[in-house]
Amino acid sequence: GENVEQHPSTLSVQEGDSAVIKCTYSDSASNYFPWYKQELGKGPQLIIDIRSNVGEKKDQRIAVTLNKTAKHFSLHITETQPEDSAVYFCAASMGISGGYNKLIFGAGTRLAVHP
Amino acid sequence: NAGVTQTPKFQVLKTGQSMTLQCAQDMNHNSMYWYRQDPGMGLRLIYYSASEGTTDKGEVPNGYNVSRLNKREFSLRLESAAPSQTSVYFCASSEGGPEQFFGPGTRLTVL
Numbered sequence: 001g002e003n004v005e006q007h008p009s010t011l012s013v014q015e016g017d018s019a020v021i022k023c024t025y026s027d028s029a030s031n032y033f034p035w036y037k038q039e040l041g042k043g044p045q046l047i048i049d050i051r052s053n054v055g056e057k058k059d060q061r062i063a064v065t066l067n068k069t070a071k072h073f074s075l076h077i078t079e080t081q082p083e084d085s086a087v088y089f090c091a092a093s094m095g096i097s098g099g100y101n102k103l104i105f106g107a108g109t110r111l112a113v114h115p
Numbered sequence: 116n117a118g119v120t121q122t123p124k125f126q127v128l129k130t131g132q133s134m135t136l137q138c139a140q141d142m143n144h145n146s147m148y149w150y151r152q153d154p155g156m157g158l159r160l161i162y163y164s165a166s167e168g169t170t171d172k173g174e175v176p177n178g179y180n181v182s183r184l185n186k187r188e189f190s191l192r193l194e195s196a197a198p199s200q201t202s203v204y205f206c207a208s209s210e211g212g213p214e215q216f217f218g219p220g221t222r223l224t225v226l
Contacts, residue, residue: 043220044205046214105158
């Protein structure tokens with residue numbers, strides 16, 4: 001079955017620096033790759049996603065890149081701010097099958113942005 | 116729109132006790148999911164309901180049961196709680212596309 005590995009498990013940056021989190025997936029049939037941000041005591045919130053027919057997607061300070069050949073995708077946060085501090089999860093999906101969208105999650109990256 | 120709501124927020128049980136975690140969504144989504152989150156393991160799917168009236172097992176269903184009460188509500192029941200079920204439980208919903216929207220979670224401790 002699908003397996004998603006996420007690195008690093010913790011990341012500490014200075015405010016204003018960039019942060020990069022990387023994920024690899026095992027199943028080449030995966031075609032949807034979301035990123036979730038989880039703040040302390042809250043549920044995961046979808047922040048950006050990318051589909052397999054796209055190589056890069058940007059939304060203000062965040063961007064996601066996808067390399068289908070290498071089966072890895074990355075989250076890039078530029079000009080980090082203290083409010084970016086959270087746990088970030090990547091996930092992979094082969095889409096809807098039998099009415100069910102199966103998301104396989106990475107283990108998470110705890111990002112700390114220091115003022 | 117409240118989105119996905121879960122009750123309770125916190126719960127402490129003794130081994131062998133039972134309880135039901137409640138989830139409701141007001142987005143008119145067809146599909147609903149229950150996940151558990153454990154340190155260093157991401158989120159793992161317990162059960163899902165593709166549509167009202169249907170439920171199916173996910174990755175880690177043992178020790179749990181679910182009920183899709185109607186289109187809005189999806190409950191998770193622990194019949195005889197065990198310390199291994201200490202976790203944070205999240206409910207999610209989706210409609211049409213693969214995007215899933217999560218509730219705030221229930222933190223459960225089993226002593």
